[in-house]
Amino acid sequence: MIRACVIGWPIAHSRSPLIHGYWLNQHGIEGRYERRPVAPQDLAQFLRTLAEHGFAGCNVTLPHKETACRLVAPADATTERLGAVNTVYLREGKTWGTNTDGEGFINSLRQSVPGIRLENARAVVLGAGGASLAVVNAIIEQGAAEVAVVNRTLEKAEQLRRRFGARVRPVAWDDAASQLGECRLLVNTTSLGMKGHDPLNLDLAKLDERAVVTDIVYTPLRTALLEEAARRGHVVVEGLGMLLHQAVRGFSLWFGVMPKVTPELHDLVARDIDPDFRR
Ligand SMILES: NC(=O)c1ccc[n+]([C@@H]2O[C@H](COP(=O)([O-])OP(=O)(O)OC[C@H]3O[C@@H](n4cnc5c(N)ncnc54)[C@H](OP(=O)(O)O)[C@@H]3O)[C@@H](O)[C@H]2O)c1
Structure with missing residues (x-):
């Protein structure tokens, strides 16, 4: 029996068990995926003893993504650059961490809009928090010419520029609407x-x-x-795809x-998420 889990504090609302449970069942794998509440002061000990707990690895969610990155070996350059992990696994006696949020974002976008090309394009990202980090990095890795990062706390957008370079343009929150042309x-x-x-x-008139x-x-x-953008005739992509x-x-x-x-x-x-959902 292979076991994995999602750790966070709190963790009750995570939908990861539903997703992984579906795949375990679909592939007939004898495995389990559970929720594990782990308090911040217990994180280091939990990650050190993953194997003793019988886990092959875990997902990491709020508020542990950054601390966990310092406690495991970053598995790739993207994870190192982000300084945050959402996926931990064991290999050759070592505990590795990687970050799949960026590929989740891009693969969801590509599944919904197969022809989309971001090379030399300009993107506007609202927000400069934890999730923005992975999204901005992923857009830059796709070859975008500029990513305008609009954030209430401008300093956090400026930090993204220091981290990812001059293709990030920090923008004050009140200037969001003016960024939407091109x-x-x-x-x-x-x-x-x-x-x-x-x-x-956000007024989409200039988009x-x-x-x-x-x-x-x-x-x-x-x-x-998304409702407003769709009403205006834009192609829209819902956030659930990134989670999946x-x-x-x-x-x-x-x-x-x-x-x-x-x-x-x-x-x-x-x-x-919505019991009334109909395709
Ligand atoms: N689809 C997925 O797979 C996925 C993955 C991760 C996260 N998410 C979702 O993404 C959202 C952000 O998550 P996160 O982890 O990045 O959170 P976070 O690190 O707390 O960042 C929150 C962001 O929202 C901004 N914000 C909050 N309240 C605001 C307000 N009143 N006015 C203007 N800006 C405001 C913050 O601006 P300041 O910097 O000024 O505070 C910051 O940029 C959440 O809803 C989360 O559920 C979805």
């Missing part, structure tokens, strides 16, 4: 628009008519930003099978 991709990575949070108020609009918030499944795609590599590292993000899996998780 924009191939608009991404919301703030928590605005999420259920229980303040709404995201490049070819722009794809995506929101990484997935509760609700279709945010007000970021899970793929972890599953393959622990259970040895590369799983697929199928419409059936999407609908299973969508119904868990």
Whole structure:
């Protein structure tokens, strides 16, 4: 029996067990994927004793992503650059950490908009928090010419420029609407628009008519930003796809099978988020 888990504090609302449970069942693998509440003061000890607990690895979520990165061996240059891990696995007696949020974002985008090209394009990213880090890095790795990072706390956008270089342009929150001309991709990575949070108020009047609009918030499944963008005729991509795609590599590292993000899996998780979901 191979076991993996997701650790966080709190962890009750994680949908990862539903995703990995679906794949375990689909592939007939004798395995288990569980939720594990791990308090910040217990993180180092938990990661040190993963094997003793019988785990092949774990997902790492808030508030542990950055601390965990300092406690494990970064598995690749992207993870080192991000300084945050969401996936931990054991190999040859060592505990490795990697970050699959960026590929989750890009693979979701590509699944929804197969022809999208970000080479030499200009993107606008709202937010400069933990999730923004992975999204901005992924967009730059796709060859974008410029990523305007719009954030309430400008200093955090400036930190992203110091980390990723001159292709990041920090922009003050009040200037968001003026950034939307000549924009191939608009991404919301703030928590605005999420259920229980303040709404995201952004005037899309100046948005490049070819722009794809995506929101990484997935509760609700279709945010007000996406509703408005769709009403204006933009192609929109919901945040749930990123959540599903970021899970793929972890599953393959622990259970040895590369799983697929199928419409059936999407609908299973969508119904868990919104019981009234209909395709
Ligand atoms: N789809 C997925 O797989 C996925 C993955 C990760 C995260 N997410 C979602 O992404 C969202 C952000 O997560 P995170 O981990 O990046 O959070 P975080 O590190 O706390 O960052 C929050 C971001 O939202 C901004 N913000 C919050 N309240 C604001 C307000 N009233 N006005 C303007 N900006 C505001 C913050 O700006 P300041 O810097 O000024 O505080 C910051 O840029 C969450 O809703 C999370 O559920 C989705």
